[in-house]
Amino acid sequence: MKITLPARMESLQEATRFVLSHARAENLPGGRMTDIELGLEEALVNIFQYAYPEGGGEVEISCRIDEGRKFIIEISDAGIPFDVLSVAEPDLSLALEDRQIGGLGVLLIRKLMDDVTYRRERNRNVLTLTVIKTPS
Amino acid sequence: MNLEVDIWKKEEGYYLIVLNGRLDRETYEFCERKLEQILDTDIRVLTFDMSNLSYISSMGLRVFLKARKTIEGKGGKVLTANLQPQIAKIFEIVAALPKQHVFASIREADAYFDAIQKKEIEERNK
Numbered sequence: 001m002k003i004t005l006p007a008r009m010e011s012l013q014e015a016t017r018f019v020l021s022h023a024r025a026e027n028l029p030g031g032r033m034t035d036i037e038l039g040l041e042e043a044l045v046n047i048f049q050y051a052y053p054e055g056g057g058e059v060e061i062s063c064r065i066d067e068g069r070k071f072i073i074e075i076s077d078a079g080i081p082f083d084v085l086s087v088a089e090p091d092l093s094l095a096l097e098d099r100q101i102g103g104l105g106v107l108l109i110r111k112l113m114d115d116v117t118y119r120r121e122r123n124r125n126v127l128t129l130t131v132i133k134t135p136s
Numbered sequence: 137m138n139l140e141v142d143i144w145k146k147e148e149g150y151y152l153i154v155l156n157g158r159l160d161r162e163t164y165e166f167c168e169r170k171l172e173q174i175l176d177t178d179i180r181v182l183t184f185d186m187s188n189l190s191y192i193s194s195m196g197l198r199v200f201l202k203a204r205k206t207i208e209g210k211g212g213k214v215l216t217a218n219l220q221p222q223i224a225k226i227f228e229i230v231a232a233l234p235k236q237h238v239f240a241s242i243r244e245a246d247a248y249f250d251a252i253q254k255k256e257i258e259e260r261n262k
Contacts, residue, residue: 009161034191034222041193045161092231096205104230105194111229 042105051079149180159196187218
């Protein structure tokens with residue numbers, strides 16, 4: 001199950017609809033729906049911005065189940081090499097006045113997903129977000 | 137618009153912001169503009185009522201953190217009340233607010249404001 005969308009903010013809604021409908025069909029618990037929606041949004045926003053800094057381009061999103069319990073979202077694009085996991089996380093131990101208010105999206109992706117991996121494959125960025133249906 | 141922002145002035149220096157809907161990429165600018173209307177006034181305490189906030193993304197969190205920075209920079213306090221579980225989880229991940237400023241109800245936040253005010257009056261009368 002795949003969908004290809006223009007790499008721009010206007011695609012967020014359709015991407016979310018596509019992924020959540022599959023998550024629902026796989027009976028993922030309601031509590032994980034927000035995790036998935038937010039993880040997906042933050043990942044796509046970063047890709048739109050950094051893999052396609054000039055605009056244009058497309059992203060391909062697919063959903064599948066692995067080992068019967070892993071809901072896997074794969075996002076691939078043909079933009080410039082960009083690993084979302086390389087973006088620095090904010091230092092939350094600092095007092096608010098010294099904190100950079102940025103990098104929050106990447107922090108959310110890491111914390112809300114059960115696993116996040118990146119690979120560069122055939123000149124494409126491939127980001128894989130995994131949500132485990134029943135935590136082991 | 138998927139977000140409503142209502143601003144109530146409860147007392148001198150005490151504001152209540154009621155958020156209704158989603159604070160995300162689509163709505164954060166609207167929210168920011170609404171908050172700007174009061175951010176340059178003398179705010180002692182500003183409470184966000186989040187009982188009807190169903191979703192917040194990093195852009196929404198930025199608006200919240202920027203407001204906090206501005207208000208705390210002038211010696212005020214930002215509180216939240218009635219966070220839905222999914223919002224509370226996000227707030228915790230990004231350490232958006234110290235735990236002692238997260239309240240279960242508006243009444244508790246009001247009591248906090250009253251306590252601050254009482255303390256200030258006592259100190260002034262010393």
